[in-house]
Amino acid sequence: MPPSNRSPTATAANGTDDPSTPSAVLHRHLHHRPLRITSSHGLYLTTSTGQRILDATSGAAVTSLGHGNPRVQSAMVAQMNQVSYCHSLFFSTTAAEDLCAELIRGTDGAMARALIVSSGSEAMEGAMKLARQYWVERGEGARRTGFVAREGSYHGVTLGALAVGGHVLRKEKFAPLLGVEVGRVGRCDAYRGMREGEGEGEYVGRLARELEEELRRVGPETVCAFVAEPVVGAATGCVPAVPGYFKAIREVCDKYGILLILDEVMCGMGRCGTLHAWQQEGIVPDIQTIGKGLGSGYSPVAGLLMNQRVVDALDRGTGAFTHGQTYQGHPIACAAALETQKILQEEKLVDNVREMGLVLEKLLKEGLEDHPHIGNIRGKGLFWGIEFVQDKATKAPFEPSEAISAGIHEKGMEEKYSISLYPGSGTADGRKGDHIMVCPPFIVTPADIEEIVRITVKVIEDFFQERAGNK
Numbered sequence: 001m002p003p004s005n006r007s008p009t010a011t012a013a014n015g016t017d018d019p020s021t022p023s024a025v026l027h028r029h030l031h032h033r034p035l036r037i038t039s040s041h042g043l044y045l046t047t048s049t050g051q052r053i054l055d056a057t058s059g060a061a062v063t064s065l066g067h068g069n070p071r072v073q074s075a076m077v078a079q080m081n082q083v084s085y086c087h088s089l090f091f092s093t094t095a096a097e098d099l100c101a102e103l104i105r106g107t108d109g110a111m112a113r114a115l116i117v118s119s120g121s122e123a124m125e126g127a128m129k130l131a132r133q134y135w136v137e138r139g140e141g142a143r144r145t146g147f148v149a150r151e152g153s154y155h156g157v158t159l160g161a162l163a164v165g166g167h168v169l170r171k172e173k174f175a176p177l178l179g180v181e182v183g184r185v186g187r188c189d190a191y192r193g194m195r196e197g198e199g200e201g202e203y204v205g206r207l208a209r210e211l212e213e214e215l216r217r218v219g220p221e222t223v224c225a226f227v228a229e230p231v232v233g234a235a236t237g238c239v240p241a242v243p244g245y246f247k248a249i250r251e252v253c254d255k256y257g258i259l260l261i262l263d264e265v266m267c268g269m270g271r272c273g274t275l276h277a278w279q280q281e282g283i284v285p286d287i288q289t290i291g292k293g294l295g296s297g298y299s300p301v302a303g304l305l306m307n308q309r310v311v312d313a314l315d316r317g318t319g320a321f322t323h324g325q326t327y328q329g330h331p332i333a334c335a336a337a338l339e340t341q342k343i344l345q346e347e348k349l350v351d352n353v354r355e356m357g358l359v360l361e362k363l364l365k366e367g368l369e370d371h372p373h374i375g376n377i378r379g380k381g382l383f384w385g386i387e388f389v390q391d392k393a394t395k396a397p398f399e400p401s402e403a404i405s406a407g408i409h410e411k412g413m414e415e416k417y418s419i420s421l422y423p424g425s426g427t428a429d430g431r432k433g434d435h436i437m438v439c440p441p442f443i444v445t446p447a448d449i450e451e452i453v454r455i456t457v458k459v460i461e462d463f464f465q466e467r468a469g470n471k
Helices: 070-082 094-105 120-137 159-164 168-177 200-218 245-256 308-316 331-346 349-368 404-412 446-469
Strands: 037-041 044-047 052-055 113-117 146-150 181-185 223-228 259-264 287-290 302-306 374-380 383-388 422-425 434-438
Touching: 052 446, 070 331, 094 113, 094 302, 094 331, 113 120, 113 331, 120 159, 120 223, 120 259, 120 287, 120 302, 120 308, 146 200, 159 168, 181 200, 200 223, 200 245, 223 245, 245 259, 331 349, 349 374, 349 383, 349 446, 383 404, 404 422, 404 434, 404 446, 434 446
Parallel strands: 146 181, 146 223, 223 259, 259 287
Antiparallel strands: 037 044, 044 052, 113 302, 287 302, 374 383, 383 434, 422 434
């Protein structure tokens, strides 16, 4: 949801702070001029007005190393001095080869090949096409044209990715263009999905049966893959699956002979406390998307990983994935991502994610769990969501017109708080519901976490106090 008109005024196109000067940029919202960033370092962004903002969400869970890392910057410059661009149809680079080898090593050999692209949406489009081509190569392409995915999911902004996603507000304007056949099942969300008195095992069993029923309804022989996020990101606010869910889903996929695609664009690459979120679930996907934290935001970069089963289908068939993009395997992007991965390992930052994640969880729950408008605090590692409700007992969400999450974000951006909190809407049912996300860079210390939580708690308390006073 775009910020409302209450958002802070930003620098105009001519470098001044005059909001009456038109911008040539098509910003996220025509009626809102975002703040202009002029410098950054570590956890902080500095605007043209001199405001220093604590980036408590790593942008969109992107800047895992924080801002201004000199090693990544140097690696990118060194790559430019070798080659800045070459066409992947004809050439490869050491940066691309080494990055992909490192990514495969990070899966302990569970995945076999990697493809590097420029955005998470591109990665999901590639994953969908690869799943489709897998069946074509096996001689089953005549009927394998559909997918099954979950409600409340988000898999990208491009048409194929948008079609497979299940977030109502993000796709409704483009519904006539979304021709991909997608069966839909419920999301795994213990807070909103588990019935009273239902145990986790029973909940998992019910969701697994729902997937089976949907596959039987559409015909499993028509389905390329089941698509899911191990921890749902911005669409519902860092919602992890309950224990055993993905094992059960993997079993259903195997039983009915469909591929499993896991979307880790937001929740992966260390964000949840292991390099890949699926490594905590005891399963391996057939195809996986990665992005955001892959290169820590130093260059646009994302990718998809595939297991040997998928590679073998290509190898025994045409031998080529019918998919290519101009900036595929871009040398500078690969250099940035490779250096990011080296730093994660050498500085044991994924270990720090696990340790600091426990601190973040503890302090968020201590500071906010008893607040009358906090429905649920959930997440993994340094990937946490806070869901807001009108009524704690009934879990009733706020009306969209109240723009609760956007208002909290805007409150945080005020000079007295100067914190960036990631807002989201449609949390409860795709239309109603609000949350914010707190997902700081992997370099945070206990003192950083304490400061983030202190300000976050104050922003939320002040927002709801002012809201009550204005009624």
